[in-house]
Amino acid sequence: MLAVADLAQRRNEALSARTRAAILEATIAVIARHSLSGTTVQLVAEAAKVAPGTVILHFQKKDALLMAALEKVAVEFEQARRAALDQAGGDPVKALEAIIDVNLDPKVSDPANVAVWYAFWGEARARKLYLERIGAYDTMSQESVDRFFKELIAREESGGGKQRHLNAQALALGFSGLLEWQWQEILVSGRAYDRVAAKRNARAYLASIFPDSFAPD
Amino acid sequence: MLAVADLAQRRNEALSARTRAAILEATIAVIARHSLSGTTVQLVAEAAKVAPGTVILHFQKKDALLMAALEKVAVEFEQARRAALDQAGGDPVKALEAIIDVNLDPKVSDPANVAVWYAFWGEARARKLYLERIGAYDTMSQESVDRFFKELIAREESGGGKQRHLNAQALALGFSGLLEWQWQEILVSGRAYDRVAAKRNARAYLASIFPDSFAPD
DNA sequence: ATACTAAATGAATACTCATTCAGTACTCGT
DNA sequence: ACGAGTACTGAATGAGTATTCATTTAGTAT
Numbered sequence: 001m002l003a004v005a006d007l008a009q010r011r012n013e014a015l016s017a018r019t020r021a022a023i024l025e026a027t028i029a030v031i032a033r034h035s036l037s038g039t040t041v042q043l044v045a046e047a048a049k050v051a052p053g054t055v056i057l058h059f060q061k062k063d064a065l066l067m068a069a070l071e072k073v074a075v076e077f078e079q080a081r082r083a084a085l086d087q088a089g090g091d092p093v094k095a096l097e098a099i100i101d102v103n104l105d106p107k108v109s110d111p112a113n114v115a116v117w118y119a120f121w122g123e124a125r126a127r128k129l130y131l132e133r134i135g136a137y138d139t140m141s142q143e144s145v146d147r148f149f150k151e152l153i154a155r156e157e158s159g160g161g162k163q164r165h166l167n168a169q170a171l172a173l174g175f176s177g178l179l180e181w182q183w184q185e186i187l188v189s190g191r192a193y194d195r196v197a198a199k200r201n202a203r204a205y206l207a208s209i210f211p212d213s214f215a216p217d
Numbered sequence: 218m219l220a221v222a223d224l225a226q227r228r229n230e231a232l233s234a235r236t237r238a239a240i241l242e243a244t245i246a247v248i249a250r251h252s253l254s255g256t257t258v259q260l261v262a263e264a265a266k267v268a269p270g271t272v273i274l275h276f277q278k279k280d281a282l283l284m285a286a287l288e289k290v291a292v293e294f295e296q297a298r299r300a301a302l303d304q305a306g307g308d309p310v311k312a313l314e315a316i317i318d319v320n321l322d323p324k325v326s327d328p329a330n331v332a333v334w335y336a337f338w339g340e341a342r343a344r345k346l347y348l349e350r351i352g353a354y355d356t357m358s359q360e361s362v363d364r365f366f367k368e369l370i371a372r373e374e375s376g377g378g379k380q381r382h383l384n385a386q387a388l389a390l391g392f393s394g395l396l397e398w399q400w401q402e403i404l405v406s407g408r409a410y411d412r413v414a415a416k417r418n419a420r421a422y423l424a425s426i427f428p429d430s431f432a433p434d
Numbered sequence: 435a436t437a438c439t440a441a442a443t444g445a446a447t448a449c450t451c452a453t454t455c456a457g458t459a460c461t462c463g464t
Numbered sequence: 465a466c467g468a469g470t471a472c473t474g475a476a477t478g479a480g481t482a483t484t485c486a487t488t489t490a491g492t493a494t
Contacts, residue, residue: 016470016471016472019471019472032342033342033343034343035339035340035341035342035343035344036254036339036340037253037254037340037343038340038343040450040451040452041451041452041453042450042451042452050472050473051472051473051474052451052452052453052473052474053453053454053455053472053473053474054471054472054473055452056452056453056454057471057472057473060453061452061453062451062452062453115342118338118339118341118342119339119340119342120339121335121338121339121401121404122252122253122335122336122337122338122339122340123252123253123254123336123339124335124404124405125249125250125252125332125335125336125404125407126250126251126252126254126255127252131405135405138401142398164425164428165424165425165428165433166425167418167421167422167424167425167433169418169421170395170418170419170421170422170425171391171422171425173394173395173398173399173418173422174388174391174392174394174395174422175391175394176394176398177390177391177392177393177394177395177396177397177398178387178390178391178394179394180394180397180398180401181359181390181393181394181397182390184338184355184397187338187341187342188341188348188352201384201386201387201390202387204384204386204387205384205387205388205390205391207382207384208381208382208383208384208387208388208426209425209426211381211382216382216384233440233441233442236441236442257480257481257482258481258482258483259480259481259482267442267443268442268443268444269443269444269481269482269483270442270443270444270445270483270484270485271441271442271443273482273483273484274441274442274443277483278482278483279481279482279483
């Protein structure tokens with residue numbers, strides 16, 4: 001009898017889950033086009049081909065809907081990033097190359113995703129929850145970049161012994177900042193953005209600093 | 218008689234100019250605390266100690282008010298930057314140091330200013346005017362950083378002849394990105410942000426890349 | 435003092451938008 | 465094909481907001 005209840009529940013969940021997913025996707029699209037202040041339940045409902053009441057039925061509050069949209073985008077970023085780093089094993093060279101590829105992957109850095117990300121940054125100071133979610137991602141990603149730079153610097157110094165004084169933290173910040181800057185470009189240019197040139201720039205950065213590990217283009 | 222009229226006019230203008238300035242300042246403060254979507258004419262009026270009607274009297278539309286606030290912040294950035302670069306003469310070393318100092322000057326990078334800046338970035342995709350204003354600033358600032366890096370690389374290569382392959386554009390992007398990243402930190406940390414450490418990082422970046430021109434800390 | 439003008443007020447207006455809920459349309463096991 | 469129950473609808477509600485404008489206040493010249 002419990003099993004029956006469960007089954008009934010599950011069937012309905014599968015159905016409503018599709019609607020829920022459609023609403024979430026629509027929310028992201030609407031935020032990307034209209035920003036947070038222009039995002040209304042009506043617009044989301046229209047984009048999801050659903051009645052406004054349905055949106056609230058699934059998310060209770062508009063704010064919960066927005067938070068769910070942010071969560072979806074953040075989780076997608078994190079998963080893509082983690083997959084890429086796993087692929088790289090522990091190798092810092094491969095890892096940094098993978099980070100470039102992930103950050104500029106057309107799916108990950110789709111203009112809509114990027115727009116959503118910045119939309120929440122813009123509201124982050126007023127809404128603690130947004131700030132926490134976004135900040136957590138940025139801190140995490142920055143820490144791993146930091147680590148890879150430290151490893152590479154140690155490696156190159158022990159190798160050639162050219163006596164350079166490379167500051168890992170500063171150079172890692174520069175790397176992350178460079179990628180961040182590319183995202184801003186995506187925000188500005190949208191579909192017209194040149195990903196190939198961007199990747200070339202990012203690799204050129206690494207090649208400039210670690211000529212032994214990264215070939216110049 | 219024209220002189221008399223002028224005088225009368227001028228007195229009144231001075232009066233209303235004070236009010237107008239108060240409203241603008243209040244707007245920036247409110248945006249910083251409540252973000253764009255939470256900024257209401259009521260809140261601005263209260264912060265400026267003025268009636269809501271007065272706000273509209275001076276700016277006609279709420280959107281014009283917001284645009285004026287963005288303009289004020291952008292112009293402040295530009296003026297501080299230009300003054301610093303003038304001070305540096307044409308010397309790229311001094312210029313880059315000046316750029317660091319300006320970007321992390323407590324007045325320029327006041328958390329309120331930074332918050333306003335990001336608030337508009339968040340809405341930039343939905344509002345062409347915001348995007349144009351912000352994009353113009355970023356493009357301009359990036360171009361000058363680019364130029365300084367080119368000069369420095371030419372200088373160091375002709376000097377030591379260590380045969381490094383430094384990519385000016387990539388490293389300049391890293392530099393701008395690093396500073397940008399610091400601003401995000403200001404957004405997150407507010408008053409608690411450690412400007413001294415940030416400047417040290419930025420200088421360490423330059424010292425890592427141009428050891429002949431910048432002393433390591 | 436008085437008259438005149440510009441600046442400021444704030445209650446009233448005319449929206450917009452999130453949220454509710456009574457009712458309808460589905461879905462699915464039987 | 466049916467009935468039980470869920471997912472969904474969308475018009476109605478009301479809270480909140482930008483903007484208006486008739487009136488008051490403040491500043492200046494005569």
